[in-house]
Every structure is written in C-alpha cells, then in structure tokens.
Amino acid sequence: xxxxxxxxxxxxxxxxxxxxxxxxxxxxxxxxxxxxxxxxxxxxxxxxxxxxxxxxxxxxxxxxxxxxxxxxxxxxxxxxxxxxxxxxxxxxxxxxxxxxxxxxxxxxxxxxxxxxxxxxxxxxxxxxxxxxxxxxxxxxxxxxxxxxxxxxxxxxxxxxxxxxxxxxxxxxxxxxxxxxxxxxxxxxxxxxxxxx
Amino acid sequence: xxxxxxxxxxxxxxxxxxxxxxxxxxxxxxxxxxxxxxxxxxxxxxxxxxxxxxxxxxxxxxxxxxxxxxxxxxxxxxxxxxxxxxxxxxxxxxxxxxxxxxxxxxxxxxxxxxxxxxxxxxxxxxxxxxxxxxxxxxxxxxxxxxxxxxxxxxxxxxxxxxxxxxxxxxxxxxxxxxxxxxxxxxxxxxxxxxxxxxxxxxxxxxxxxxxxxxxxxxxxxxxxxxxxxxxxxxxxxxxxxxxxxxxxxxxxxxxxxxxxxxxxxxxxxxxxxxxxxxxxxxxxxxxxxxxxxxxxxxxxxxxxxxxxxxxxxxxxxxxxxxxxxxxxxxxxxxxxxxxxxxxxxxxxxxxxxxxxxxxxxxxxxxxxxxxxxxxxxxxxxxxxxxxxxxxxxxxxxxxxxxxxxxxxxxxxxxxxxxxxxxxxxxxxxxxxxxxxxxxxxxxxxxxxxxxxxxxxxxxxxxxxxxxxxxxxxxxxxxxxxxxxxxxxxxxxxxxxxxxxxxxxxxxxxxxxxxxxxxxxxxxxxxxxxxxxxxxxxxxxxxxxxxxxxxxxxxxxxxxxxxxxxxxxxxxxxxxxxxxxxxx
Numbered sequence: 121x122x123x124x125x126x127x128x129x130x131x132x133x134x135x136x137x138x139x140x141x142x143x144x145x146x147x148x149x150x151x152x153x154x155x156x157x158x159x160x161x162x163x164x165x166x167x168x169x170x171x172x173x174x175x176x177x178x179x180x181x182x183x184x185x186x187x188x189x190x191x192x193x194x195x196x197x198x199x200x201x202x203x204x205x206x207x208x209x210x211x212x213x214x215x216x217x218x219x220x221x222x223x224x225x226x227x228x229x230x231x232x233x234x235x236x237x238x239x240x241x242x243x244x245x246x247x248x249x250x251x252x253x254x255x256x257x258x259x260x261x262x263x264x265x266x267x268x269x270x271x272x273x274x275x276x277x278x279x280x281x282x283x284x285x286x287x288x289x290x291x292x293x294x295x296x297x298x299x300x301x302x303x304x305x306x307x308x309x310x311x312x313x314x315x316x
Numbered sequence: 317x318x319x320x321x322x323x324x325x326x327x328x329x330x331x332x333x334x335x336x337x338x339x340x341x342x343x344x345x346x347x348x349x350x351x352x353x354x355x356x357x358x359x360x361x362x363x364x365x366x367x368x369x370x371x372x373x374x375x376x377x378x379x380x381x382x383x384x385x386x387x388x389x390x391x392x393x394x395x396x397x398x399x400x401x402x403x404x405x406x407x408x409x410x411x412x413x414x415x416x417x418x419x420x421x422x423x424x425x426x427x428x429x430x431x432x433x434x435x436x437x438x439x440x441x442x443x444x445x446x447x448x449x450x451x452x453x454x455x456x457x458x459x460x461x462x463x464x465x466x467x468x469x470x471x472x473x474x475x476x477x478x479x480x481x482x483x484x485x486x487x488x489x490x491x492x493x494x495x496x497x498x499x500x501x502x503x504x505x506x507x508x509x510x511x512x513x514x515x516x517x518x519x520x521x522x523x524x525x526x527x528x529x530x531x532x533x534x535x536x537x538x539x540x541x542x543x544x545x546x547x548x549x550x551x552x553x554x555x556x557x558x559x560x561x562x563x564x565x566x567x568x569x570x571x572x573x574x575x576x577x578x579x580x581x582x583x584x585x586x587x588x589x590x591x592x593x594x595x596x597x598x599x600x601x602x603x604x605x606x607x608x609x610x611x612x613x614x615x616x617x618x619x620x621x622x623x624x625x626x627x628x629x630x631x632x633x634x635x636x637x638x639x640x641x642x643x644x645x646x647x648x649x650x651x652x653x654x655x656x657x658x659x660x661x662x663x664x665x666x667x668x669x670x671x672x673x674x675x676x677x678x679x680x681x682x683x684x685x686x687x688x689x690x691x692x693x694x695x696x697x698x699x700x701x702x703x704x705x706x707x708x709x710x711x712x713x714x715x716x717x718x719x720x721x722x723x724x725x726x727x728x729x730x731x732x733x734x735x736x737x738x739x740x741x742x743x744x745x746x747x748x749x750x751x752x753x754x755x756x757x758x759x760x761x762x763x764x765x766x767x768x769x770x771x772x773x774x775x776x777x778x779x780x781x782x783x784x785x786x787x788x789x790x791x792x793x794x795x796x797x798x799x800x801x802x803x804x805x806x807x808x809x810x811x812x813x814x815x816x817x818x819x820x821x822x823x824x825x826x827x828x829x830x831x832x833x834x835x836x837x838x839x840x841x842x843x844x845x846x847x848x849x850x851x852x853x854x855x856x857x858x859x860x861x862x863x864x865x866x867x868x869x870x871x872x873x874x875x876x877x878x879x880x881x882x883x884x885x886x887x888x889x890x891x892x893x894x895x896x897x898x899x
Contacts, residue, residue: 133520136468137456144461185644191465191485194520292519 130169157274206277213269340509342472343372349479363411366438368503386790390762392422397766413451428753432491464492472505480515489523536670546609551578552616574602581742601686607894619649629892728760728784731813758787792844841872848872
C-alpha cells in the first residue's frame with residue numbers, strides 16, 4: 121500500500137491534556153504529524169482536531185482505532201485529500217518599499233490572492249489561504265524580495281461527505297438506547313458502525 | 317467546559333437536585349467513594365502529599381482494610397493480583413513524586429494485561445504545580461500512555477465525579493488502569509457533599525459495543541462449513557465472566573481450543589477439547605495446527621507476537637473469526653474474515669445458538685497425536701526426569717498432585733513462568749495470575765499477596781525464579797505484618813534462566829551477566845518470620861511441597877533445579893509457529 125496524505129478529524133471532549141494523549145499515539149509509532157489544528161466544532165462543547173499525516177491507509181485506520189480508544193475521544197475519521205475541502209493560512213511580512221517599488225511583487229500577490237492585513241511605513245503584512253503548494257510557491261517567490269517573516273498555519277478541513285456532528289452527539293448522549301432504536305440505527309448501517 | 321460535568325448525566329441531576337448536603341473534606345469524599353464502590357482492600361504507601369487522605373483513613377479503617385506494602389510497585393502488583401483473582405477493581409494509594417513514579421511499571425503491566433485498577437496519587441498543592449516543588453512530578457503526563465484514563469483533581473468538588481468515572485472506566489469495556497492525581501489542597505478542602513453517584517455513562521466512551529447479528533450469522537456459517545476449525549481463547553473470556561458461555565459454545569461446536577498465557581484457567585485444563593497453550597513456549601499441537609486449520613476462531617485475545625511468531629506465515633490458509641470487545645484489536649495484527657465486535661458474554665450465546673452440534677473427532681485426534689510426540693520428546697523428561705537433578709516441571713507436577721488443580725498459581729517472569737503455565741493444572745477460572753504482556757520480573761511475590769486478598773479462601777502458590785524474587789523481595793515485610801497466606805515456591809537454577817537459554821541457543825553460549833547469586837533465602841524469609849526450607853534432593857520434594865501447602869500461613873520453599881535446563885518446545889523468534897522446535 122502506498123503512503124499518501126490523510127486528514128484525520130477527531131471530535132473530542134475539551135479537556136486538559138488531550139493534545140498530549142493524542143500526540144503520543146503518533147510519536148509512540150514514530151509517525152510524524154505534518155500538521156495539527158485544534159478548534160471548536162459545530163457541536164457545542166465538542167473540540168475538533170484536524171491532523172495531517174503521510175501514511176498508508178492501513179496505518180491510518182489502526183491509528184484512528186487507537187485514538188478512539190481514548191476515553192475522551194468521541195469519534196475519529198480519516199479522509200484522503202479528495203474527500204475533504206482543506207486549506208492552510210499564511211502570513212508574510214515584507215518591506216513596504218519593496219511592495220510599492222517592485223512590480224513583480226505586486227503581480228505575485230495578486231496572483232496568489234494575498235491581501236494586506238497591516239500596512240506600515242517600514243513593512244506590510246499579507247495573508248493568504250490555500251493549499252500547501254500555493255503557499256509554498258508564494259513563500260519561495262517572496263524570499264527573493266527580502267521576506268522578513270513568514271508563518272503558516274496547520275491545515276483545517278471540512279469533510280465533503282459529512283452531516284456534521286450534531287446527530288452523532290445526540291446518539292452518544294443517550295445512555296441506553298432502546299432496543300428498536302439500536303436495530304435501526306446501527307445494524308442497518310453495516311460499514312459505518314465499524315469504519316472509524 | 318469541565319469534562320467531569322459530562323458524567324453527571326440527566327438521570328443524576330434529578331437524583332441530586334434538592335438533596336441535603338453535608339460538609340466533607342476531599343479526603344473523606346475519596347474514602348466515601350471507595351465505600352460506595354464496594355472497595356474493601358487498599359494497597360498503599362503513605363507520604364507527604366497524600367497525608368490528608370491517610371489521616372481520613374484513620375477513621376475509616378474499620379471498613380477499609382489498608383495493606384501497607386514495602387514499595388509502591390509492590391502495591392500496584394498486589395492490586396493487580398487482587399483484581400485477577402477477585403474480578404473486582406484493585407485500589408492503590410501512593411504519594412506524589414517517587415511514590416507515583418514507582419507505580420509506572422505496574423501501570424504499564426496492568427494496561428497491557430487489561431487489569432481493572434484505580435490508583436489514587438497525592439500531588440503537591442495546586443498553587444505549586446509546575447514550580448518543581450518538593451516531590452512534584454508530572455504524573456499525569458508520565459502515565460498518559462499507560463493508563464486507560466487519568467485525571468488531575470485540584471478542587472475537592474470534583475472528587476466524587478472523578479472517582480465515579482474512574483471506577484466506571486477501569487472496570488467496563490476492556491478493563492484497564494486509571495490514575496487519579498489529587499492535589500493536597502483538594503484533599504484538605506471542605507465542600508458541600510451531595511452524596512455519591514455511581515457513573516454508568518460517559519458520552520465519549522462506549523465500552524459495550526452493540527452486537528451486530530449479521531456478523532454473528534456470518535461467523536456461524538463459516539464455523540458450520542469448517543472441516544478443521546480451531547479456537548484460540550484469551551483473557552477476554554475471564555474478563556467477560558463468560559466461562560460458562562464459552563464452554564457451552566465449544567462443546568456444542570465440538571471444536572478444539574487452545575489458551576493464550578492470559579487465557580489459562582478460563583477452561584479447565586482437563587477438558588477434552590482443551591488442547592493446550594499457544595505461543596513461543598506453548599504446546600506443539602496448537603502451534604503446528606494453527607497453520608493447518610481452515611477456520612481460526614479467536615476469542616478475547618489479541619494475537620500478541622509471542623503467540624503468532626512470524627506474522628506473514630501465520631494461519632495464512634485459514635479464515636479468521638475474531639471476537640473481541642476492543643475494536644482496535646480487530647485487524648491489528650491478523651486480518652479478520654469476520655469480526656464479531658462485542659462482549660463475548662453476549663456474542664458467544666448468540667453464536668452457540670447458530671452453530672450446528674458437531675464432533676470433529678478426526679481433527680481433535682490430530683491434536684492428540686501431536687501431543688503424544690510432545691510427551692515423548694519433551695513432557696516425559698520434564699515431568700518424570702531420569703536424571704538426578706530436579707526439573708521445574710516435576711515441581712509443578714507435585715504442586716498439581718497436592719492441590720488437585722484448585723490452587724491459584726501466581727508466577728513471575730521467565731523459565732519458571734513458562735513451565736508453570738505449561739504444566740499447572742487449573743480446575744477453575746481466575747486461577748492463573750501472571751505478567752503476560754509486559755513480562756515484568758518482580759511481579760510474582762506482590763501479585764501473590766494481592767491474589768490472596770482477592771481470594772483468601774483459596775491456596776495461593778507463587779512460583780518465582782531466583783532472579784525475580786530478588787526484585788521485590790521486600791514484600792516479605794508485607795506478608796510478615798499482615799499475614800497473607802502465600803506459598804512462596806522459588807525454583808532456583810542459579811541463573812537468569814530464560815536469558816541464559818537464549819544466550820545458549822542464539823548467542824553461542826556467551827553467558828553475559830546471567831549468572832546471579834542469591835542470598836540464603838530461607839534465612840531471609842526467617843528474618844521476616846516466614847518459615848521455610850530449601851531442598852535439592854528429589855526424595856524431599858513431595859514432603860516439602862506438602863508441608864508448604866498444609867502450613868497455615870505463608871511458607872517459603874526453595875527448590876534447587878537443573879542449572880542449564882531449557883524450556884521446550886520453542887518457536888524461535890522470527891520463525892513461523894509451525895516451525896516450533898521440540899529440542
């Protein structure tokens with residue numbers, strides 16, 4: 121099986137130490153986390169982790185099962201890049217005189233859809249969002265023009281085929297689902313029960 | 317949001333609403349929680365950061381028995397032994413810093429062997445956290461990978477919910493150790509106590525999978541069509557309290573079954589369908605025939621590398637049915653054709669109903685044929701040696717004869733462990749206490765103490781090597797003070813035998829630091845008030861073991877056995893199970 125980029129989406133309780141408990145699952149197996157983002161989710165009180173790793177599907181599936189074993193993780197999903205809408209954000213600080221004086225810089229910024237966040241006499245801060253390659257290309261291009269500072273965020277991603285977590289959360293909150301509910305809800309969705 | 321609020325599910329709000337409150341200290345709340353959870357025994361060791369809890373314990377000592385161990389590692393191994401023979405949650409107290417770090421080995425052991433344990437550690441005052449205070453250590457992060465769940469309490473109000481959640485997590489689903497770290501200020505603090513509510517639901521935790529009948533159906537179809545079905549059973553049967561369901565299943569389906577080390581005693585050794593033990597030093601037939609069966613049914617076991625040997629040559633011809641409560645185990649090492657995810661207490665009866673009543677006479681006979689080979693080549697010499705020097709096997713055989721297979725056999729780790737697991741006879745469940753996954757030397761003696769508290773009416777025999785006993789020999793003190801009636805049987809070969817065996821077989825007899833000297837154990841035991849003797853002559857064996865078993869109290873017996881005896885059969889590392897060597 122080939123390695124490729126996978127986006128892992130976790131829904132967890134918002135408790136102290138979650139990042140540590142999650143990250144050691146990767147480091148124990150000597151797997152590098154390419155990017156990790158935590159944020160609130162669509163469901164109130166539920167935290168959302170977005171983790172990017174480069175691995176085979178087999179490894180990713182096993183990782184997700186190990187992550188779901190954590191008592192405070194509600195659900196772990198993994199997706200390939202074509203199953204998610206994703207982006208990263210970047211901030212660039214460049215000398216203002218270069219932006220105003222060098223025509224190629226302006227063209228570059230336009231081409232990558234970068235917009236100014238702060239303009240000062242001495243420097244200007246631009247931001248852009250997009251896929252990794254786009255951001256990397258702009259960074260590389262700007263490096264020729266005295267790029268003073270650069271930072272890129274972790275990936276955030278929306279799963280194309282997801283109904284969100286509200287419904288799932290309701291299921292989790294039920295202490296003892298009634299027998300007939302169980303039959304309908306779980307048994308009819310064969311693969312989805314097992315696929316994490 | 318504080319996660320602990322989650323445990324207060326809807327039903328509990330109604331119960332506690334408007335209830336009378338009393339003022340309690342955090343420490344008292346800890347002990348109230350233990351009483352409410354039915355705890356009767358605590359294994360612990362006091363220290364600065366847990367003193368308020370010990371102060372409160374002074375008033376609770378009528379209802380809560382506290383066993384003062386001699387080292388925190390001994391405390392947690394004892395709690396593991398207790399959990400294993402009683403089927404209940406083992407409870408440990410330790411102080412902050414070194415007290416907490418001394419629990420680490422036991423936590424790792426309990427984690428990999430799925431023992432339900434709740435550890436309560438003291439911690440420095442909340443305002444000192446992160447200041448490198450005296451005896452401060454980041455126990456939450458140190459223990460994160462080796463606990464099923466852990467939590468730091470800094471406010472007394474959290475104590476009832478934190479402990480309720482701890483017990484729920486420790487004993488449900490696939491059990492495991494939980495650690496609750498309580499800062500000293502929270503132990504001292506008074507708060508409005510509204511009573512203890514047992515936790516039975518955490519929204520982010522689904523310990524009991526909903527059984528999907530179509531998979532049970534598929535499993536039954538595979539089993540019914542099989543010509544050479546073979547069952548592997550693990551500790552899941554014992555943890556799921558499904559011994560009767562398991563027996564009903566194999567008896568109806570007529571399928572031979574082999575145990576993992578951790579699964580031993582789930583089925584009585586003498587059962588006609590019990591075909592022995594799996595793994596590196598397991599029996600010949602189950603290892604060889606793993607690569608010959610057509611349907612492999614794994615129940616409550618996790619395909620440890622010591623069981624599977626080389627994975628790419630493991631049961632490749634077979635279709636695999638895997639019953640387990642932990643979804644992470646399914647497809648982890650061996651790909652399942654049909655996964656039956658669920659509590660085997662529930663899934664086994666469903667399966668039994670669907671399987672056809674059968675007898676696989678010829679197939680079972682093949683196990684017995686190979687067993688004969690093993691008897692001729694290995695077992696005969698081990699149990700009835702013709703040499704003057706005693707073997708470990710004949711000692712275990714003598715224990716079997718004198719206890720009739722009713723004893724709890726606790727072992728340490730190494731050659732004696734494999735020999736005990738291979739030859740000990742078990743008539744009832746929860747009789748085999750050993751460190752399986754972690755292979756923790758030093759486990760035996762403290763685990764045996766705990767095992768006795770978990771089943772004080774039973775005979776508990778701790779079989780330990782001369783290396784392992786020296787790792788936790790300080791627990792003689794615990795026996796001396798509290799009187800656990802543990803029978804300590806040291807099989808002394810004057811070597812770290814298992815390592816020596818490997819050095820002999822795979823390192824060209826370069827015996828590197830395996831030659832271990834021992835003190836005069838009998839004198840040491842005597843110093844702790846434990847009577848005993850040492851024997852090196854076969855003619856004394858039976859009488860000495862009898863004396864040990866019959867003695868009303870703890871007794872120490874050392875048996876000098878062959879120095880360079882090896883444990884066989886053996887699946888060499890990197891080999892397939894069917895390449896198991898008889899010599």
